[in-house]
Amino acid sequence: MITDQDISVHNEQKFKVHSSEIQHLETKLQDKGFDVKNIISDLARFQVAIPSWALGTGGTRFGRFPGGGEPTSLEEKIADVGLLHKLNASSGAISLHIPWDIPENTNQLIALAKEHNLAFDAVNSNTFQDQPNAEVSYKFGSLCHIDPGIRKAAVDHNKEVIRIGKELDSKALTIWLADGSTFPGQHNLRGALQRTHESLASIYDDLPEDWKLLLEYKPYEPNFYSMVIPDWGTSFLLVSKLGEKARTLVDLGHHLPNTNIEQIVAVLMSESKLGGFHFNDSKYGDDDLTVGSLKPYQMFLIFNELVDGMRNTQNPEISWMIDASHNLKDPLEDLLQSVEAILIAYAQALIVDRKSLALAQEKNDVARAQEILQDAYRTDVRPLVAAARMQSGAALDPISLYRSAEVRSRLVKERGLHAVATGL
Ligand code: PSV
Ligand code: MN
Ligand code: MN
Numbered sequence: 001m002i003t004d005q006d007i008s009v010h011n012e013q014k015f016k017v018h019s020s021e022i023q024h025l026e027t028k029l030q031d032k033g034f035d036v037k038n039i040i041s042d043l044a045r046f047q048v049a050i051p052s053w054a055l056g057t058g059g060t061r062f063g064r065f066p067g068g069g070e071p072t073s074l075e076e077k078i079a080d081v082g083l084l085h086k087l088n089a090s091s092g093a094i095s096l097h098i099p100w101d102i103p104e105n106t107n108q109l110i111a112l113a114k115e116h117n118l119a120f121d122a123v124n125s126n127t128f129q130d131q132p133n134a135e136v137s138y139k140f141g142s143l144c145h146i147d148p149g150i151r152k153a154a155v156d157h158n159k160e161v162i163r164i165g166k167e168l169d170s171k172a173l174t175i176w177l178a179d180g181s182t183f184p185g186q187h188n189l190r191g192a193l194q195r196t197h198e199s200l201a202s203i204y205d206d207l208p209e210d211w212k213l214l215l216e217y218k219p220y221e222p223n224f225y226s227m228v229i230p231d232w233g234t235s236f237l238l239v240s241k242l243g244e245k246a247r248t249l250v251d252l253g254h255h256l257p258n259t260n261i262e263q264i265v266a267v268l269m270s271e272s273k274l275g276g277f278h279f280n281d282s283k284y285g286d287d288d289l290t291v292g293s294l295k296p297y298q299m300f301l302i303f304n305e306l307v308d309g310m311r312n313t314q315n316p317e318i319s320w321m322i323d324a325s326h327n328l329k330d331p332l333e334d335l336l337q338s339v340e341a342i343l344i345a346y347a348q349a350l351i352v353d354r355k356s357l358a359l360a361q362e363k364n365d366v367a368r369a370q371e372i373l374q375d376a377y378r379t380d381v382r383p384l385v386a387a388a389r390m391q392s393g394a395a396l397d398p399i400s401l402y403r404s405a406e407v408r409s410r411l412v413k414e415r416g417l418h419a420v421a422t423g424l
Contacts, residue, residue, distance in 0.1 A: 001407050001410060002401065007394065010400075018390075022386075025379075036384070039350050040384060043388035044089070044391050046342075047090060048322060048339050049094065049320060049322070050091050050094055050335060051321060051323055052077045054322060054324060054334075058331075059326075063327075064420075066420045067408070068412040068415075068417040069417070070419050070421040072420070072422070074096075074103060077094065078112050078116060078118060080332060082115070086116075088394050090339050090388075090392075090394075091339055092117060093118055093120065093121035094113070095122050095174075096124065098124065098157075098164060106168060110169070122165075122170060122214060123161050123172070123174070124175075125174075128142070128176070135153065136149065136150045137150075141192070141228075143177055143179060143200060144187075145179075154199065161173060162208070172214055172275075172276070174216065175203070175213065175216065176216040176218065176251075178227075180227035181223055183225055193234070200213075200246075204242045211245060213242065213246040213247070214248075215248055217234060219254065220285075235248040247316075248274060250277055251278035251286075252277075252278065252281065261302055262302045265305045272314050274309070274318055275318065278323030279320070279324065279338065281293050287326075290334050290337050290341070291338035291339075296344075333402060352373060
């Protein structure tokens, strides 16, 4: 849909303004002792995986309003992520959710992904829904279920997801459990946790040496009295018991209001247990809105801890992924906005004057410390992100190219107005 030629024509049109913006910023940052080339290279290397389930309109339980041209096969989902990656050079991986995605001809899928310069990121298991013709029901839980037969089915499903992931050369399994209770008395709380640990240990036994097991947590929904893994502490406890390859995954929407997520990041990194991220934004709960649309300062503060942790802890490489989808915007435009917001927060964190910050902290100079952080946050770093994209052969302004190339209407023409993606 978008060719190299389209990108160079677009970049030529945008270059004059971009080059004056980047020069201005370069002077400012050089003056502060930053090497702009290094910052741009760090940004260009940063890759955020796209979830296959975000390529269609998400909807709510009250309705769904698909805009047309959505991908209806795994091949089309790969093509959509390929398109994003072509535009921004930062979305070089797709994350599959099994069985929403059922890879049929894996060799063909691998070849197609390669054509688009894409890798297969973490594979996600699904034991929160009953599939048509399923032999067991997860109505009362999966890995925590009181019935050993149902626990075994859920464990086996996760093992099957690992098997599929291995074929695709994925390197991580992400587990999110809806398991919990909605009324007091429904669960023996200790029993449910114990059974979940045993089931996870059996899955962990099947994990290849070079894989990670990423364990999410969430305080409520779909269960409203207790979730078996409600918070980072419980996830941390479980991954610590499981072993080195198991780590906690932080989904930004899975916290009670006002939780200090950046502090959770700092604690997990200091224990080398931060395994992955699901980026999104929210006002109330797990709203799954576009990254940076509501709390961009929080995003910056999170990246501030991430950058500090990546430099000063032994925490292994982190898997970055978006987990956002909703009802109103074109899903591809929405994802471009999310990736951009992530890179902006990262760029802002890269220009924090850390030496001066450490000095201010040493002197308990609280006002100065705030000034230093906000100086970075208030710098318009968009030219750095655009420069990183251009350096990688992508578009200076991906959304404007997406719109001027009329991608959505071409997709509607190709796939139909009523093509609706599978997923939530
Ligand atoms: C649960 O709310 C969650 O964040 C998990 O990551 C699921 O796998 C995903 O959403 C599905 O959309
Ligand atoms: Mn998630
Ligand atoms: Mn969620």
